[in-house]
Amino acid sequence: MWRTRKGTHMPLELPIELHLLIWSVALCLVQMVIAVAGATLQVGLPRLAGNREPLPDFTGWAGRATRAHRNMLESLVLFAVLVLVAQVAGRANEMTALGAQLFFWARLAYAVVYLVGIPWVRTGVWAVSVVGLILIFLQLV
Numbered sequence: 001m002w003r004t005r006k007g008t009h010m011p012l013e014l015p016i017e018l019h020l021l022i023w024s025v026a027l028c029l030v031q032m033v034i035a036v037a038g039a040t041l042q043v044g045l046p047r048l049a050g051n052r053e054p055l056p057d058f059t060g061w062a063g064r065a066t067r068a069h070r071n072m073l074e075s076l077v078l079f080a081v082l083v084l085v086a087q088v089a090g091r092a093n094e095m096t097a098l099g100a101q102l103f104f105w106a107r108l109a110y111a112v113v114y115l116v117g118i119p120w121v122r123t124g125v126w127a128v129s130v131v132g133l134i135l136i137f138l139q140l141v
Contacts, residue, residue: 015092017083017100017136024104028076031069031111038062061115068114072107075129079103082136091139099135102128 014022039048042062043055058066083100086092106129113122 015087016097017086017092020100020104021080021083024072024076024079024107027104027108027111028069028072031065031072034115035062035065035069038065061117064114064117068111071114071126072111075103075107075133078133079136082133082140085140086136089140093139096136096139099132099139102132102135104132106132 036048038060039055039058039062042058047055057063079100083096086096106125109125110122110129113125
């Protein structure tokens with residue numbers, strides 16, 4: 001939980017789950033930039049800056065980057081809710097910390113593996129990130 005140092009309003013170090021939530025947001029932002037760069041290379045900036053009707057499906061690494069980013073957005077919502085509820089409810093513990101670590105590192109690996117295009121490994125690291133979510137969830141029910 002948030003505590004302050006004696007006599008100051010400066011917070012003590014955040015719990016690892018919240019640090020990893022912040023880093024997960026940073027990862028999502030990096031994925032967004034990579035996806036936009038790929039889209040720009042395929043259709044050009046003027047077309048992306050327009051109304052985007054109709055844009056073709058992106059292919060190759062640009063398409064994979066876009067899909068990986070969308071998947072991260074979906075997963076990040078679940079991770080954020082679980083981490084924040086664990087913190088507010090005072091249910092954070094070693095298992096929620098482990099779950100958060102599994103989620104973050106698996107999502108980082110997932111982003112790289114998806115961008116490079118290694119299908120079965122991608123599915124495996126995605127599954128590890130889901131295990132991380134489940135570990136946190138189980139501490140809340």
